[in-house]
Amino acid sequence: MPEKSEASHAYIGFIRPFSEDAIAVKVVRALDRDLPVQVDAGRLDVSESDAPPLPFEKLLTRTALPFLVLALEFSDSRRPRTYLVDPPMVPRVSDCEHLRLDKCITVNGVVLPALCVYSGSLLKFTGDRTHVEQVLDQTAIYLAKYLVWLRTRRLYRRTATGIELVRERRTGEQAIAAALQRSNDLFWRGYWPGTCAPSSPAGHLATIRPENECWCWSGKCYGECCRDEDQKRERAVRAAPFVNRLMAAVRSKI
Numbered sequence: 541m542p543e544k545s546e547a548s549h550a551y552i553g554f555i556r557p558f559s560e561d562a563i564a565v566k567v568v569r570a571l572d573r574d575l576p577v578q579v580d581a582g583r584l585d586v587s588e589s590d591a592p593p594l595p596f597e598k599l600l601t602r603t604a605l606p607f608l609v610l611a612l613e614f615s616d617s618r619r620p621r622t623y624l625v626d627p628p629m630v631p632r633v634s635d636c637e638h639l640r641l642d643k644c645i646t647v648n649g650v651v652l653p654a655l656c657v658y659s660g661s662l663l664k665f666t667g668d669r670t671h672v673e674q675v676l677d678q679t680a681i682y683l684a685k686y687l688v689w690l691r692t693r694r695l696y697r698r699t700a701t702g703i704e705l706v707r708e709r710r711t712g713e714q715a716i717a718a719a720l721q722r723s724n725d726l727f728w729r730g731y732w733p734g735t736c737a738p739s740s741p742a743g744h745l746a747t748i749r750p751e752n753e754c755w756c757w758s759g760k761c762y763g764e765c766c767r768d769e770d771q772k773r774e775r776a777v778r779a780a781p782f783v784n785r786l787m788a789a790v791r792s793k794i
């Protein structure tokens with residue numbers, strides 16, 4: 541159990557979304573089109589589908605990668621959360637943008653952001669299995685998408701005139717931590733197949749109905765939880781000068 545955590549139960553174990561590269565390619569084609577995939581003990585597969593090939597499939601190598609995942613369960617109505625322990629998501633080196641930085645925990649001095657594995661507007665819990673089992677299945681899908689992000693990422697630099705590509709993606713490329721440490725203007729951007737949860741007040745308001753589960757994982761309805769606050773923040777963004785609105789729009793995309 542992480543120190544000072546309010547969680548009632550903690551589970552730790554390996555999730556290996558792909559058993560081999562050939563299956564990874566099939567599954568990623570389905571994920572990219574938001575088609576259903578089967579999850580069995582954290583392993584993804586898909587029945588025959590006619591989803592078309594994707595342009596980056598040659599980069600999907602070494603995909604049979606195990607992830608050490610921590611899941612926390614809460615005795616009140618809050619939803620279970622999952623955290624990637626190993627390989628760690630290192631800030632600016634291997635962290636993707638789909639994280640819940642508002643739900644970080646500290647384990648042995650290491651800060652772990654929660655994985656943004658689902659949104660109440662996208663995943664409906666069913667009654668036949670526990671919430672933590674369903675969140676772990678969703679985490680396997682999330683990790684499959686993260687692996688695609690890792691394999692397809694390219695290095696970019698922010699410049700006065702915009703964004704320029706520094707390194708083209710290459711099969712088997714490793715992150716170059718030292719180069720990133722030298723410049724705050726360098727950042728990775730990869731491909732995230734399929735849907736991801738909306739992450740701005742405008743995105744929440746557009747996609748989550750008041751009776752749906754709130755994005756904050758309280759387990760309450762959106763209309764009775766964060767909707768008022770989102771409306772206030774959205775109104776503040778609309779009233780803000782153009783540059784602030786632009787920055788908010790950029791932030792909601794990263």
Ligand SMILES: [Zn+2]
Nearest residue numbers: 754756765766
């Ligand atoms: Zn909420």
